[in-house]
Amino acid sequence: MDAPAQMGGVPRASGEPRGRRAHPRDHGERDVADRPWGPDRLTGRVQGSDLRELPAAPDAVGQPDAGCAHGRGDGADGPGYDRRDPCPYPQGAAAVTAILFRSARLVDGLADEPVDGIDLLVLDGRIAEIGPRLAPAPSGDAVVVDLGGLTLMPGLIDAHVHPTATEIIEDFQRPMPTTLRAHHAGVRLARMLRRGFTTVRDAGGADAGLRMATEQGLIDGPRLLVAGKALSQTGGHGDDRQVTDGDAPAGAYPGEFARIADGVEGVRLAAREELRRGADHIKICASGGVMSATDPVDMTQYADDEMRAIVAETASRRTYVMAHAYGPDAIVRAVRCGIRSIEHANLVDETAAAEVAAHDAWVVPTMVAYEGPEHLGRQAGVDEWRLAKNDEVRRAGLGAFAVLRRAGARIGFGTDLLGALEQMQPREFAIRAEVESAADIVRSATSVNADLIGRPGLGRLVVGATADLIVVDGDPLADVGVLARPEESLRMVVTEGRVRVDRMS
Numbered sequence: 001m002d003a004p005a006q007m008g009g010v011p012r013a014s015g016e017p018r019g020r021r022a023h024p025r026d027h028g029e030r031d032v033a034d035r036p037w038g039p040d041r042l043t044g045r046v047q048g049s050d051l052r053e054l055p056a057a058p059d060a061v062g063q064p065d066a067g068c069a070h071g072r073g074d075g076a077d078g079p080g081y082d083r084r085d086p087c088p089y090p091q092g093a094a095a096v097t098a099i100l101f102r103s104a105r106l107v108d109g110l111a112d113e114p115v116d117g118i119d120l121l122v123l124d125g126r127i128a129e130i131g132p133r134l135a136p137a138p139s140g141d142a143v144v145v146d147l148g149g150l151t152l153m154p155g156l157i158d159a160h161v162h163p164t165a166t167e168i169i170e171d172f173q174r175p176m177p178t179t180l181r182a183h184h185a186g187v188r189l190a191r192m193l194r195r196g197f198t199t200v201r202d203a204g205g206a207d208a209g210l211r212m213a214t215e216q217g218l219i220d221g222p223r224l225l226v227a228g229k230a231l232s233q234t235g236g237h238g239d240d241r242q243v244t245d246g247d248a249p250a251g252a253y254p255g256e257f258a259r260i261a262d263g264v265e266g267v268r269l270a271a272r273e274e275l276r277r278g279a280d281h282i283k284i285c286a287s288g289g290v291m292s293a294t295d296p297v298d299m300t301q302y303a304d305d306e307m308r309a310i311v312a313e314t315a316s317r318r319t320y321v322m323a324h325a326y327g328p329d330a331i332v333r334a335v336r337c338g339i340r341s342i343e344h345a346n347l348v349d350e351t352a353a354a355e356v357a358a359h360d361a362w363v364v365p366t367m368v369a370y371e372g373p374e375h376l377g378r379q380a381g382v383d384e385w386r387l388a389k390n391d392e393v394r395r396a397g398l399g400a401f402a403v404l405r406r407a408g409a410r411i412g413f414g415t416d417l418l419g420a421l422e423q424m425q426p427r428e429f430a431i432r433a434e435v436e437s438a439a440d441i442v443r444s445a446t447s448v449n450a451d452l453i454g455r456p457g458l459g460r461l462v463v464g465a466t467a468d469l470i471v472v473d474g475d476p477l478a479d480v481g482v483l484a485r486p487e488e489s490l491r492m493v494v495t496e497g498r499v500r501v502d503r504m505s
Contacts, residue, residue, distance in 0.1 A: 022116040042105070091498040093496045098123050098142035099497065100134065101469075104152035107477055109446035109460040112439040114477050120152060122467040125497035126180070130463055138385040145504065151475055153442070154199025154459050155222075155468035157449035160343055160414025161190050163224070164205035164256055168291070168373065168380045168419040181256060185210055188422050189221025191233075195426050195486040198495045199223040199456035201281075201453055203206060203322065203343060203416065204230030205257045208278025223468075223495065225453060230258040231270050231310065237324055249371070258285065264309045267302070271313040279501070281453075282314050286323040286339070287330035290370070290389045291418070297389050298327040307337035310391065322364075326393060328352035335359040337357070341452060343414065346393040348400045353407035362452045363404055368428040370394035372421035380419070401435045410453035412452045413445035438480040445483075467497040471504070479505040 099122040106118040119134040120127060121142070136142055163185040166176060184207065192200055199222055202210075206226040208404035213219040232238025238258025271282050284307065289298035295301070307321075314321050315338075322341035324332040331342055331352040342356060345363045356363055373382055373390045382390075404411055415425045430439045450459025457466045471492035473480035482489040493501035
């Protein structure tokens with residue numbers, strides 16, 4: 001029997017076929033407890049599998065793919081990304097059957113404290129065994145990664161991204177061809193992966209084609225869940241027409257973020273169309289927004305019967321609605337109508353927070369979204385009214401965490417960054433550290449977000465879970481700021497058992 005290989009760059013596993021095969025679309029992971037090997041967090045070995053196929057790796061790591069411009073340097077295009085370098089993992093992955101991580105500091109996405117001296121075995125894309133001093137994989141050919149005390153934790157999940165938002169203000173995006181926008185989105189998604197985000201949820205603008213491109217390895221990015229076009233009422237947050245613009249036809253797509261839909265039948269049809277086109281969930285605008293042209297932040301949007309119609313359509317597809325909502329009135333109306341995910345909620349009060357908790361909903365704050373416009377807004381062409389709205393929600397935002405925690409509401413993790421501000425994504429960790437514990441922030445970006453998006457097999461290191469992992473130099477439960485500095489701390493990114501980023505050498 002051959003000795004286990006050591007990982008520096010990861011070789012293609014013996015007998016691994018070449019080529020590309022897209023795995024079938026999956027709307028959700030089965031709960032870990034439903035799997036035949038059970039959810040035991042520290043013991044047990046996989047007895048079965050429920051795996052999907054991903055693109056195969058090339059003959060050797062470092063061999064560039066003719067169609068890939070991704071790189072892993074720290075160049076001008078942002079931390080962990082330099083388009084000038086060839087992709088070290090063509091089609092975005094290095095494939096091995098088994099990886100044995102040794103001597104890890106384990107942060108499982110659930111507990112308040114890490115556990116030192118832990119081994120973790122990955123078999124066929126899932127976590128097979130966790131515990132001290134594990135035996136090698138049964139086949140004996142596992143790649144061994146000696147972490148020497150580095151932190152092993154779940155891949156990060158960002159539940160509010162806009163890969164297609166190439167400008168800070170939506171108005172500026174209209175002239176851009178869709179194909180050019182898609183290429184920009186691919187670059188943005190590749191950067192997210194290289195910051196440790198292994199799953200991201202689109203909050204309006206991304207379509208099924210981008211998800212398919214990531215599944216097929218054409219975009220070297222994280223797992224992507226898409227909303228399609230957000231739904232907005234006339235004059236709502238997604239209607240970016242100026243006061244001088246004419247009427248839009250029913251169902252029109254203003255810009256690239258949203259479509260206008262009014263009335264019960266209108267919103268029902270719009271939701272059905274977005275779901276037919278492959279949306280994983282539906283986004284609606286339930287209140288005024290910051291960067292929208294004509295609506296005040298505290299404006300409530302969509303009538304109750306319109307929201308209930310949209311919720312009913314998503315329920316028939318076994319999915320859910322996420323709602324942009326800042327003020328307490330908009331939040332209360334949304335959760336009472338069955339909306340699962342409240343985005344932003346900066347102006348939440350005690351009553352609204354209690355309603356969120358009572359209706360078993362989630363809130364996804366996005367604090368970093370307001371920092372960029374505060375400092376760079378005028379330079380980017382943001383007008384004074386939008387800047388005033390941004391200042392209002394920014395000042396209130398940090399206080400919302402205590403209100404939500406007191407009510408027992410579940411708090412997810414999102415960033416909502418537009419245009420060039422996308423590179424500020426990791427800073428959300430540092431901002432939240434001003435008011436939240438490190439353990440709560442880590443859970444928000446891992447297990448809480450996994451439950452929110454309906455993928456309980458993600459966001460936690462337990463036996464049977466999907467092997468989405470990152471290796472970090474530092475302990476995020478002691479200093480969550482290490483996650484805000486991926487260019488310094490991130491050592492490895494693994495998705496479904498495949499190495500996507502390797503900075504261990």
